[in-house]
Amino acid sequence: MDYKPIRKVVSGNYAAAYAVKHARVQVVAAYPITPQTSIIEKIAEFIANGEADIQYVPVESEHSAMAATIGASATGARAFTATAAQGLALMHEMLHWASGSRLPIVMVDVNRAMAPPWSVWDDQTDSLAQRDTGWMQFYAENNQEVYDGVLMSYKVAEQVNVPIMVVESAFILSHTYDVVEMIPQELVDEFLPPRKPLYTLTDFDNPISVGALATPNDYYEFRYKLAKAHEEAKEVIKKVGREFGERFGRDYSSMIETDHVDDADFVFMGMGSLMGTVKQAVDILRSEGYKVGYAKVRWFRPFPKEELKEIAESVKGIAVLDRNFSFGQEGILFNEAKGALYGTGAEPLIKDYIVGLGGRDFTVPDVKAIAEDMKRLIEKGELDREVDWYHLKR
Amino acid sequence: MEIPESVKKRLTLPAEEHFYAGHTACQGCGASLGLRYVLKAYGKKTIVTIPACCSTIIAGAWPYSTLDANLFHTAFETTGAVISGIEAALKALGYKVKGEDGVMVVGWAGDGGTADIGLQALSGFLERGHDAVYIMYDNEAYMNTGIQRSGSTPYGAWTTNTPGGKKHFLEKRHKKKVIDIVIAHEIPYAATASDAYPEDFIRKLKKAQNTPGPSFIQLFAPCPTGWRSPTDKSIEIARLAVQTAYFPLFEYENGKYKINMPSTKKEPKPIEEFLKYQGRFKYMTKEDIQILQEWVNHEWERLQKLAEVFG
Amino acid sequence: MNTLFGEKKEGATKIVLTKADEYPEAPVSIGTTLSNFTGDWRTFIPVIDDDKCVKCYICWKFCPEPAIYIRDDGYVAVDYDYCKGCGICANECPTKAITMEKEEK
Numbered sequence: 138m139d140y141k142p143i144r145k146v147v148s149g150n151y152a153a154a155y156a157v158k159h160a161r162v163q164v165v166a167a168y169p170i171t172p173q174t175s176i177i178e179k180i181a182e183f184i185a186n187g188e189a190d191i192q193y194v195p196v197e198s199e200h201s202a203m204a205a206t207i208g209a210s211a212t213g214a215r216a217f218t219a220t221a222a223q224g225l226a227l228m229h230e231m232l233h234w235a236s237g238s239r240l241p242i243v244m245v246d247v248n249r250a251m252a253p254p255w256s257v258w259d260d261q262t263d264s265l266a267q268r269d270t271g272w273m274q275f276y277a278e279n280n281q282e283v284y285d286g287v288l289m290s291y292k293v294a295e296q297v298n299v300p301i302m303v304v305e306s307a308f309i310l311s312h313t314y315d316v317v318e319m320i321p322q323e324l325v326d327e328f329l330p331p332r333k334p335l336y337t338l339t340d341f342d343n344p345i346s347v348g349a350l351a352t353p354n355d356y357y358e359f360r361y362k363l364a365k366a367h368e369e370a371k372e373v374i375k376k377v378g379r380e381f382g383e384r385f386g387r388d389y390s391s392m393i394e395t396d397h398v399d400d401a402d403f404v405f406m407g408m409g410s411l412m413g414t415v416k417q418a419v420d421i422l423r424s425e426g427y428k429v430g431y432a433k434v435r436w437f438r439p440f441p442k443e444e445l446k447e448i449a450e451s452v453k454g455i456a457v458l459d460r461n462f463s464f465g466q467e468g469i470l471f472n473e474a475k476g477a478l479y480g481t482g483a484e485p486l487i488k489d490y491i492v493g494l495g496g497r498d499f500t501v502p503d504v505k506a507i508a509e510d511m512k513r514l515i516e517k518g519e520l521d522r523e524v525d526w527y528h529l530k531r
Numbered sequence: 532m533e534i535p536e537s538v539k540k541r542l543t544l545p546a547e548e549h550f551y552a553g554h555t556a557c558q559g560c561g562a563s564l565g566l567r568y569v570l571k572a573y574g575k576k577t578i579v580t581i582p583a584c585c586s587t588i589i590a591g592a593w594p595y596s597t598l599d600a601n602l603f604h605t606a607f608e609t610t611g612a613v614i615s616g617i618e619a620a621l622k623a624l625g626y627k628v629k630g631e632d633g634v635m636v637v638g639w640a641g642d643g644g645t646a647d648i649g650l651q652a653l654s655g656f657l658e659r660g661h662d663a664v665y666i667m668y669d670n671e672a673y674m675n676t677g678i679q680r681s682g683s684t685p686y687g688a689w690t691t692n693t694p695g696g697k698k699h700f701l702e703k704r705h706k707k708k709v710i711d712i713v714i715a716h717e718i719p720y721a722a723t724a725s726d727a728y729p730e731d732f733i734r735k736l737k738k739a740q741n742t743p744g745p746s747f748i749q750l751f752a753p754c755p756t757g758w759r760s761p762t763d764k765s766i767e768i769a770r771l772a773v774q775t776a777y778f779p780l781f782e783y784e785n786g787k788y789k790i791n792m793p794s795t796k797k798e799p800k801p802i803e804e805f806l807k808y809q810g811r812f813k814y815m816t817k818e819d820i821q822i823l824q825e826w827v828n829h830e831w832e833r834l835q836k837l838a839e840v841f842g
Numbered sequence: 843m844n845t846l847f848g849e850k851k852e853g854a855t856k857i858v859l860t861k862a863d864e865y866p867e868a869p870v871s872i873g874t875t876l877s878n879f880t881g882d883w884r885t886f887i888p889v890i891d892d893d894k895c896v897k898c899y900i901c902w903k904f905c906p907e908p909a910i911y912i913r914d915d916g917y918v919a920v921d922y923d924y925c926k927g928c929g930i931c932a933n934e935c936p937t938k939a940i941t942m943e944k945e946e947k
Contacts, residue, residue: 163623166616192619197655201612204605204652208616211603212578214623216616234606239868298867336870338578338601338617339626339634346596346871348604355593358865366867534845534912542899548846552907552921553854553875558883558928564906594857594872602871729903755928763929763942766904 140385142318149280149310152317153219153245153303154179156287158189159325160243163214166194166205170224171257172311173247177219199224203231203244210240211347213337215291217242221307222249222263229267232300236271236363238348239335241294242301243287244272248409248460249307250495258496259306261409261461265437265469271363273301273370274437276408280305280315282435285387288320291329292377297370298335299363306410307496320385328384367439374436392441395448397423397430403454403485403511406432408470411458411492411499418504427508434470442477449483454515456507460493467524486515489524497528543730545571549599556589559762561726561752561769563589565668566598566639568729572736573635575600578621580614582649583607584641585675585754586668610638610645611652614663629662629740636663642683643673646709657716657745664739664746667709670754678757682707685777686823687815689759695814705826710749714783719744722782725751727769731780731791742784751778759810768808775805776831781838788838795835802827844911844921851876880907884927887945892917894939901931901940 147155153176157165167177183189192209196202202218209216220228225246235242250260264274275290277283283305290301305311320328336345351359375390382388397419398404405415412433422429432448432455434441449455459468466472471489478484490507493499507527514520539546549570556563562585570577577600581587587604591597605613618628618636627633638656645653645667653665672690673679680690685706689695693702713721720742724732732750739746751772753765760768772778773792776799780791793799802824806812815823844851854876859865866872890901895917902910902918909925910918920931932940 164616164619166612166619190623192623194615194619195659196612196615197651197658201609201615201652201655204609204612205616205619207605208580208603208613209620209623210616212617212620212624214620216620230606231609237869335868338603339621339624341576341601341634344575344596344599344601346590346593346598346602346604348869349591349593349596349602349871350588351593351869355859355865358859358862359869361862362865362867533914535914535916538897538899538912538916541897542902544903548908550908551847551850551874551876552909552924553878553880554907555875555878555880556906558926559930560906564904567906567908591871591875593869594859595875595878596871596873597875599874726904761929763933765906765928766930766934 140324141321143321144316144318146314147280147317148175148312148314149283149305150175150312151179152280152284153287154183155319156284157217158183159320159322160288160291160329161215162191162217164192164194164206164209164216165218166196166202166209167218168196168199168202168220168224170199170221172249172307173219173221173245176245199227200231203228203235206242207231207235207238207240210242211238211338213334213339215332217244219245221247222251225263225267226251229270232267232270232272235300239298239363240300241291241298241332243290243294244300244302245287246302246304247307247311248304256495257307259309259410259460260494260496264302264304265461268438271299273299273367273439275301275303275435276437277303277305277310278410278412278433280310280317283310284317284319285381285389288325288329289377289381289389293370293373295332296373297366299366299370304409309410324384371439371441389435391444392436393444393448394433394435395430398432398448398451400428401430401452402428402515403456404430404432404448404452405456405458405504406434406470406474407458408434408437409460411460414499414501415458415504418501421501422505422508427512429508440473440477445474445477446481446483449478449485452485454486454511456511457487457489458492459489462491462494486520488514488520490527491524492527494528544733547571547574549574551597551599554589554591554597557756559755559765561754561765562586562668562670564726565750565752568732569637569639569666569736570598570600572733573637573740577601577635577637578603578617579637579639580605580610580617582610582640582644583675584644586639586641588675607644608648609652610640610649611656611665614638614665615656615659615661618661618663629743631741635740638663638665640667641674642667642669642671643681646682646707654716657713657718657747660744662743664748666748666750668750668752670752670757672757674754674757683709686826687812687819689811689814700814713747717786718747720784721747723749723778723780725769725773725778725780726753727766727773728780728792735782757811760808764808768805771800771805775800775802775827777802777805777827779831779834781834786841788841790834790838799831846908846911846921847876850874879923880926881923884925884945886927886929886942887922888920888925888927888929888931888940889943890918890920891939894937896937898936900934900936904930904934906930
């Protein structure tokens with residue numbers, strides 16, 4: 138069957154809801170939090186209209202949302218949940234439980250700033266603060282990538298048995314409408330067949346226990362298995378991303394999407410919707426004679442060390458845009474990138490720009506100003522400082 | 532070797548075992564006995580969840596399991612939520628849940644993981660109406676972490692964080708009435724049970740199996756280690772708890788209360804009978820015992836009135 | 843062979859893994875606790891006097907392991923591989939057919 142996309146004008150949240158429907162998710166257990174609410178509202182609407190056959194569990198907190206999703210996934214169903222900021226933080230304990238149980242859960246996290254002070258706006262600290270929980274992380278640049286990301290994530294997760302969070306920006310994506318090309322159900326079914334669980338709680342003749350106490354003699358090996366799964370997932374991600382491109386015309390075969398790296402003095406590196414702004418600015422800057430490119434990190438976990446090294450070897454500088462911060466250290470993407478490049482011989486000038494925290498607007502003029510700064514520093518051959526709180530009022 | 536049919540007919544409990552020996556429960560453990568009964572009632576077509584508690588260890592360290600049934604270990608506060616998710620998944624996958632030939636989903640949690648940290652998830656499970664059974668085995672403290680008090684610890688009980696000391700013991704709070712909190716959710720079936728009356732417990736388990744919606748059973752499960760009682764007295768203590776009306780056995784079914792034991796036609800045994808084997812009560816003075824007796828009297832009278840009005 | 847677990851007891855072995863490859867991908871159980879003979883926990887050992895036994899099976903009912911099984915002649919026996927010597931059976935037996943004796947080791 139030829140791929141004839143169904144174009145809809147939807148918000149990022151609705152795109153996620155449609156992907157959940159098309160992925161034939163069987164159980165959704167979720168708790169409302171701004172700005173995730175319209176995901177679960179749309180899913181409920183699909184169920185009420187008979188468009189989706191999903192067991193919907195309106196749990197009483199996010200911790201219970203993840204616990205119930207884990208129970209459903211362990212039983213063998215394809216399960217989904219969504220949350221943001223405080224909710225994600227509340228389910229932190231259970232994120233570990235999902236990955237340790239090797240369950241292919243997909244969750245949409247709407248990147249939102251952590252309180253206090255209260256904020257509902259775009260900020261990456263909430264998802265990045267969970268980077269050690271064993272979950273893979275995919276950052277969507279636009280509503281299309283939210284839709285595509287959920288579909289691909291089920292395929293990847295169910296192959297490597299690692300849960301995945303698909304991350305989208307608060308309001309900028311979650312509530313902003315854009316054209317999304319959706320895939321007809323039959324073609325999604327071909328791409329994403331029914332789940333074959335690693336284990337199930339429904340074999341009553343050969344019962345198992347899952348997650349019992351493991352002494353120091355055994356625990357270590359299970360952690361290694363999860364680590365190995367993340368490493369092996371890199372090839373699976375690329376393979377599934379390539380397959381997605383072949384079937385549906387949108388290629389995701391690289392973990393870092395790049396452009397103009399080969400003839401750039403420096404690249405902008407970042408994740409999520411802010412890279413959409415960067416792409417716009419890069420076109421303008423190039424037309425003005427700047428030798429710049431971009432490296433959009435799609436997958437933060439597993440961390441794409443190998444692709445990063447290739448990029449770093451081709452440029453003199455990397456301007457990392459962190460819409461997040463790890464207190465007592467520095468911006469998280471910056472810190473991880475530096476760590477990944479250590480010892481590889483690739484040593485461009487890398488500077489950390491802390492931008493847009495709590496939803497402060499990150500604009501094309503901001504990108505241009507940063508370009509100016511990087512250009513000056515590269516000419517000088519050294520950084521003035523490593524971390525620049527770019528948006529600070531001074 | 533098989534149990535002869537003529538014997539099976541005379542047994543008052545199902546003959547088959549689905550609980551393996553070789554587990555590491557303490558000698559005389561009421562929790563292990565309770566889980567043995569649950570599995571006798573429900574058999575292999577069961578999915579059990581266990582949060583952090585003594586049963587986590589009793590159920591067997593990896594790679595061994597002590598249950599002849601599927602078991603999902605889960606985090607401390609999550610029992611109500613995990614069984615909700617499992618039930619939803621079974622329905623999504625087309626399984627029949629509850630009923631004679633359905634899959635039984637059982638949340639087996641201690642008093643700590645239910646009355647305290649697990650209360651929210653339990654409430655959510657009850658309120659949403661899932662077809663599963665939640666069993667709180669009540670040994671009246673956080674035993675797995677070494678005997679710390681829980682909301683279910685009774686007045687006067689020694690625990691490691693309500694110890695007896697030169698000034699006085701610290702547990703001046705009465706037992707949290709979890710069964711009343713559960714009944715406030717107006718679920719179709721709730722009951723109390725005791726290890727000393729396994730036929731009654733299994734009858735209630737069966738009733739829970741055949742009553743759609745959420746079911747809850749609070750099982751009185753003595754702990755010789757935490758109660759400082761002789762290991763051979765566990766069943767006797769579980770019996771005395773009922774006979775003194777400290778832990779009466781009753782059912783709440785579709786809005787109606789029915790008292791099973793002790794008999795309402797005569798005075799329950801004095802509370803000293805329940806206390807006598809248990810070292811955890813040694814710090815109580817005569818006044819303290821009187822306070823506990825008055826609490827028992829008050830609760831017992833209240834329960835009888837409820838049974839009269841809503842019987 | 844006891845009637846509680848029968849062949850499952852025979853088939854239960856200690857599992858020792860020496861290579862990461864031998865481990866399952868997820869922490870899923872491989873065997874049962876039947877390979878763990880808790881009989882060595884005992885200080886006191888139950889002794890059953892068949893002459894006093896009335897085959898009420900109360901001991902079988904209340905054993906927390908369970909380590910008391912019903913023989914094919916209808917009397918009960920203790921599986922001393924598992925019995926921890928808690929004494930519940932002796933305490934509950936209505937005819938005092940079970941006595942707890944200090945075990946010689």
